[in-house]
Amino acid sequence: MSTTSTMQWFAVRKDLRPRPRFIISVMSFVLPILLWSLFSYVPWLWHPKVEISDPGAVSYFKQGMLVDKDLFYQELTKLEDSAMALPQGKPANPIYLPAPHEVAVAFYTAFTTEPKRRSEKWLHESLWDSIQVIFWGFFLSSLIGVPLGIMAGTYDFFSRLFEPFIEFFRYLPAPAFGALAVAILGIHHAPKIAIIFIGTFFQQVLVVSNTARKLDPSLLEAAQTLGAKNKSLLFKVVVPGILPDLYRDMRILLGWAWTYLIVAELIGTSSGITWFITQQARYKNFDNVFAAIMMIGIIGITTDLILAWLGRRFFPWQQQSARA
Amino acid sequence: MTQLLELPSYLEQDDAVRDRFTRLKQRPVTLEVKGLCKDFETPASETVTALKDINFKTHKREFVCVIGPSGCGKSTLIRILAGLEIPTSGQVLLDGKEVKGPGQDRGMVFQGYTLFPWLTVKRNVMFGLQQAGHSNEVAEEDARQWIDLVGLTQFVDSYPHQLSGGMKQRVAIARALANQPRVLLMDEPFGALDAQTRSKMQSYLMEIWQNIDITILFITHDLDEAIYLADRILVLKAHPGEVQELIEVPVPQPRSPEQLLSPEFLATKKRLEDLIHPPEEGDVIDSDKMNMVRMVPVNHEVESVF
The missing domain is CATH 1.10.3720.10 (MetI-like)
Structure with a gap:
């Protein structure tokens, strides 16, 4: 039964039935947005930067600054040996990839x-x-x-x-x-x-x-x-x-x-x-x-x-x- | 091959038929073709003769079928008569006047319907009338009458794609007739229709022909259709296209489907078969032959289909 339904989905030059047809057309928009959302909201997917929330003892870090992940961990390990305040931050994407909700807000504002x-x-x-x-x-x-x-x-x-x-x-x-x-x-x-x-x-x-x-x-x-x-x-x-x-x-x-x-x-x-x-x-x-x-x-x-x-x-x- | 049935000669005509042909030939000539030749230039710049010295006459209100093997130039002939192609030499006369180019005095019905898809049935039939300079009111009035005659009144405002093949061809016939041409040229008009629709269309056409002042020249490759419809059949042969014979159909008029098995009908069909598919004379061209061999094992469960 599953084979016949797959055949229907991929039949050469045959129209799908109206319902799957509609759903797949919607998916055509949903999938790219989903992909974009994954990269924006799931912290361990990509996110090559760190947004500084607390600069700690790193003199050139500022709150809200985006730094490369490598640089951040380099500074972190440097400070871990000494007893100084550690910088805090969370994974972030580069500024050129805003998250969907940011764009949606921008769209309105x-x-x-x-x-x-x-x-x-x-x-x-x-x-x-x-x-x-x-x-x-x-x-x-x-x-x-x-x-x-x-x-x-x-x-x-x-x-x-x-x-x-x-x-x-x-x-x-x-x-x-x-x-x-x-x-x-x-x-x-x-x-x-x-x-x-x-x-x-x-x-x-x-x-x-x-x-x-x-x-x-x-x-x-x-x-x-x-x-x-x-x-x-x-x-x-x-x-x-x-x-x-x-x-x-x-x-x-x-x-x-x-x-x-x-x-x-x-x-x-x-x-x-x-x-x-x-x-x-x-x-x-x-x-x-x-x-x-x-x-x-x-x-x-x-x-x-x-x-x-x-x-x-x-x-x-x-x-x-x-x-x- | 055994002759199953002793057929009379197709040349034998009973008195009524002979008498009718005598009267028919006394009618004025409508279409006359004199020494018509048509050469084509192939891409390899060789000259191919499609038609060679074609001569024939049709008389007023006569029904002539043109038949011949493929490549005999029957379509070229009708296209020249319609004025869509220019003959290399020779003349086409309509009521004694030479025709040059397409004109409203010759209506044409094509195999592919050629209805204008963007116009409704009514506007399709009005097209020629408007071209002839009739006002919209007159054209519409006339068009409605013609559509009524072919029995499509309830489809006046439909588009061609909503009609069946047979209905489309009836619209095409009405459209051609609306201009009241002297001659109706039909190029395999029922070739694309299924057998049932085709025989229905044949009776419709006979009915139209009997009631309207029109000479019909009808191309077909269907022998039965030619015999059933025609007063006379112009048989062409191929390479080059030449008149082989002009057969007077000995089947009495008016025609009915029962005559399809009458001795005169079968005799004419036999003659046409002989002319169009002549008995092979030894040397068959190799390229036109299959090379079938037996591919079923000898001990196959169905050893032979016979």
């Missing part, structure tokens, strides 16, 4: 803490800056990239005209254009948007043209025998025909745009969530750094889930897109 300086921005303001940069970069890229991609995927003429150059250009790393973008566009949002544009656009044209090419050619033939000519073939068959796939491409590309965000925001005057992260890292508030990084992940996955849900509304004829 990051929004409620006033910025250290007047001129600095609240976290939600920084986030909003980032979202705007992403939005404009991705929007402008799509505005041009999607039509070009569809043209290239539909007409060989445009495919030959655009694709060889784009194929070359997409190998140029977007951040390499940082200095140029600043020189042309100034130091504020414009160069950052430009970097996201460059990072997205060239991939986008190629991905979209590929999607357009994958449209079943017999649908075009059927439309032709029904009297459709050039323009209506494009707008009544190609465009609606690839729409669900195009939508899925856009979801993936939006994810890529986020990966360019951090680099883009370092260009010119650092801004947005990146500014927040670098600033907090400078103050060694790694709990805040973690919170900010997670925020990006949460925004990303929430956007994607919403888009996936909307996709199912938009394209009711696409059964398989339900699990894309």
Whole structure:
């Protein structure tokens, strides 16, 4: 009986039953958090540092200081021979690995803490800056990239005209254009948007043209025998025909745009969530750094889930897109 | 091989059938194919002749089936008639006018249904009407009528993926007919259907054909289907694709499934078998043969399957 159930769990390309399916999806999040908690809360797991609670007779130890375990025991053995006060401490992790609860608290307080300086921005303001940069970069890229991609995927003429150059250009790393973008566009949002544009656009044209090419050619033939000519073939068959796939491409590309965000925001005057992260890292508030990084992940996955849900509304004829 | 049954010649026609063919041939010609050739260029830049000097005529409201072994170019032929491919030489005339490119005067039904998955049944049928410049109201009105004719009224607002294969093909037929083409080209339309659905679809198609002013050119590789449906059968042979014979089917019209075992039917089938699978003449090509040997021990519990 156990073998049959194991076979069910690991059957090649067979769906699990709904309940185990749900549980395993939840585990996908629970397991990494569990692992993180183990390393944070179980004192004998890793914990390479010692947090000093009482410096004792060691002159350079201070309360709350983190020292290497080796150093701590070295000082301890040194003092054990003499009759001086021994330092006290408990195992700790390096400052760059805060415990889950610390990050959770930081997650909340990051929004409620006033910025250290007047001129600095609240976290939600920084986030909003980032979202705007992403939005404009991705929007402008799509505005041009999607039509070009569809043209290239539909007409060989445009495919030959655009694709060889784009194929070359997409190998140029977007951040390499940082200095140029600043020189042309100034130091504020414009160069950052430009970097996201460059990072997205060239991939986008190629991905979209590929999607357009994958449209079943017999649908075009059927439309032709029904009297459709050039323009209506494009707008009544190609465009609606690839729409669900195009939508899925856009979801993936939006994810890529986020990966360019951090680099883009370092260009010119650092801004947005990146500014927040670098600033907090400078103050060694790694709990805040973690919170900010997670925020990006949460925004990303929430956007994607919403888009996936909307996709199912938009394209009711696409059964398989339900699990894309 | 023993002849189990003495069959009449497929050329023998009774008076009613002969009389019908005389009248049929006096009808105006709809589709005429003159000296049609099609060469393909292989990737190795060799030229392959798919069709060589094809000539035939179809008459108004005639049902012609095209049959032939695989590689005889029957799909290429119908695609040229539809205007989806350009012949290397020769002409296709519809009502005396040469056709160039696809057009609404020739409807086509494909084996793979080719319904637009993003459109409902109704909008699929409306597609051609809208392309022809009809207003949405007129197109919708017409589409509903055609959908009703093929008996799918309760599915007007369904999407193609919600329909069975047979229903999809009925929508495809309605969609092609909605444009009121002169000729309906059908490329193995029932090839993907199971036997039961297929015979049901055949009777539906006969019923449509009897009631609408339409000439049908129907490609199939199923001999029974060809004989059951066709007035005349165009038999092609392969390498290169050439007309082998244009057979007048001696089975009286209107057809019914009981005729599948009538002597005329069987005689025609015998003839088609001979044309399409000619008796092998000694030298069989080695590549097209199995090398089966006995792999069951001599003292096996089931020594022979016979």
